[in-house]
Amino acid sequence: MSANALLVIENLSISFGRGDKARRVVEGLDFSVAPGECVAVVGESGSGKSVTAFSVLGLTGFNGGTIETGSINFRRRDGSVVDLARADERLMQSSRGDEIAMVFQEPMTALNPVFTVGEQIAEVLRQHRGMDRQQAAARALELITRVQISDPARRFTQYPHELSGGMRQRVVIAMALACSPRLLVADEPTTALDVTIQAQVLDLMRDLAREEGMALLFITHDMGVVAEMADRVVVMRKGRKVEEQAVAKLFAQPRETYTRALLNAVPKLGSMAGTVGPLAFGADPKTARPAPTVNAPLLEVKNLSTWFPIYKGLLKRHVGDVKAVDDVSFSIGRGETLSLVGESGSGKSTTGRSILRLAKPHAGQVLLEGQDVLKLDREAMRAKRRDMQIVFQDPYAALDPRLDAFEQIVEPLVIHGVDKGSALRDRAVELVRRVGLEEEHLDRYPHEFSGGQRQRLCIARALSLSPKLIIADESVSALDVSIQAQVVNLLIELQQELGLSYLFISHDMGVVERISHRVAVMQYGRIVEMGTRAQIFEAPSQAYTRALIAAVPVADPTRGHYQSTKTKELIPA
């Protein structure tokens, strides 16, 4: 390997499963990382990017995979070169956490729930540096301070469940930094975090990498994050490298069609300036239409509050409430999309659920065509549900694995006694075609569909009763960008054909800009700002709205790293 490389991967192939069932998930992969360099590996789900990351840590076997061919040469601190694909487990163990460390996607599950945060960091130091308990604890405390967690002495003794997602990810980073590794492998480290927290964590990782002279192997699906973090980019698809370029070059002149398609599917904030309504990805801006103006709105929410009581003490005294939704008012016109944006815990999902009475509102009115649905009795409410349907975030969890597509779609029709017999089949065929699937798909079970197809099924099911309002609760958040673009396009198209109204709940500002007529920004259970799309995105009046928009990583490396979001403040408890 060349004298200045830190990591060189050559002809790497990894497969999962044995015998006939063996599947190659990485095939003939080559790339290298220089000391102090940040290389991003980008691709959609199933591209083999995470599997590649784990192979560098020598964790392939633990995940059930096998390295079939190739080498992963790594230069250790002492100058010797080891092939991580072939090294024995003892050597791997001494490198992991010491020379090569990893940060994971899910901060919620990456930490052991039964040990304190301090112990989990100190453990690494005892293992690799031979420190005693006291020395390790002292150094762990330094590390917690270093990753900018407020009140480090207290955090040290706390358990993971007492920390927020952003803080937990900082703890994982502190753990990874403990032995000043030469290479940090980060597998989607900010995907599970709110956008403002993401900006802080990315910032932190870049600063630390620079200070430590540490190389970064950054696995992500997010082109915005790539643009802000990477020096060089490896694009992967179905286990193979599609192309490899310096970051500026990749965004300016992608060589491959796949890379171009990937870049086109990324929602770009600000790209909608001047259009009058929602716009499908790849569509001509002139085709955008404003919401039809009808005098009476379809849905009016007035002073809606949903509080969850908190009980404490021996006698379960009622000591207060979590004001998940607090005095929220808005309206949605016919054929209009109102987006509710905000970070996790802002109350946007509870608002959607309260409208459908899936959560019990504490006060307020929800008027659908002038009728207050909160006052309806069970029977009347059941009938009213025909007009209001919901599409959830996770298409894997939202479909019953034991029902085929036909049964899933017609179930609402059967429950409401709308259709019977052969009419059901005709209606189901019409619905699957409408969402871009085929008649033959009706006989398949959920596990036979991809994530995007499942979400189409969920939409078909929501459409079956010809609702007037669809509440889309993070409906495209779990999908790959190219699939996400297709589903957003489908929603826009259905709205134009059927005159549907959407309450579009999302944390993703890029998607929101594309699909909305109007936007409401929520924080701590309240709407802090509401306006047309142009008002919110081009001239936001609230600081919180501006922070939300500024924190979105921009898929444009020429804009330089982090223009406006440099937030050095500590995370509050």
Add this chain to the structure above:
Amino acid sequence: MLDQLARRTLGAIATLGVVIVAVFFATRLSGNAADYLLPPGIDANTKALMVTRMGLDQPLLLQFWHYLQGLFSGDMGTSLFERRPVLDIYAERLPNTLMLFAYALGLAVVLGLPLGLAAALNRGNALGAAISSIAFVGYATPNFVLAIIIILVFSFNLHWLPSSGSMSPIHFLMPSIVLAAPMLAEIIRFTRNAMLDVLGKDYLRTARAKGLPEHLVVGKHALRNAAIPVVTIIGLQVAGMVARVVIVESVFATKGIGDLVVFAAIGRDYPVLQLGVILIALIVVSSSLIVDFAYAALDPRVKVAAS
């Protein structure tokens, strides 16, 4: 969390209180003890005299009052049958049962945890399958059948172990094994499943990525999490053991409380039966309380749900 443990403790005390009241009235529902204790054909005067001596002629509520007074002053009355203070009888009998419990519990935990762990780590190979099969057989075999089989093998054929009595620790070996068998099987099964569940968790991947050796990954990070459901099952099994001890004690003629309580129930020996039931309730309630505390100690996330 302290709140919740305090609430649990109060709940346990209240449960015992209910048992103390209920046992008094329930034992008297089955009829008059005098009819059973005294020989048939006895003349009316003698019978009346005996009834007075035993205090059975007093109104029920007065008897209840005496019972409560006795309970709080440590006087549990005299056995109607043996004419000895009930406390003396239990002082003789209880240590045997507690010893049996301790041996059985120790055996089940000491063997069950490592076997369950081995079954999880060897899933899919012969060792794992063998351990799981043994656990299944242990779970499915009725304890009196197992008791008779091991008596036949170890006492009658091999003459290694005494078949009955409670004179020395060696006498407790076979009854402990029989008492432990279903619990051992259950602990193996639960440890295995809990371990398999934990082995797939993200935090074990994190532990490996830190470069921890496998014995720490499994022995520290996995085991501590897997222990949480196992503790629950141990608590439940102690309650089950109370039921099984009756059979085990009669098969092996261990002079314990299981067999005493059964005879007291048949003979309507109220004072003996009352204390027996109270003691059994105490064992069950305190073992579930210990589980609650152990749970809170093992799992920092625990929020003990109100029972």
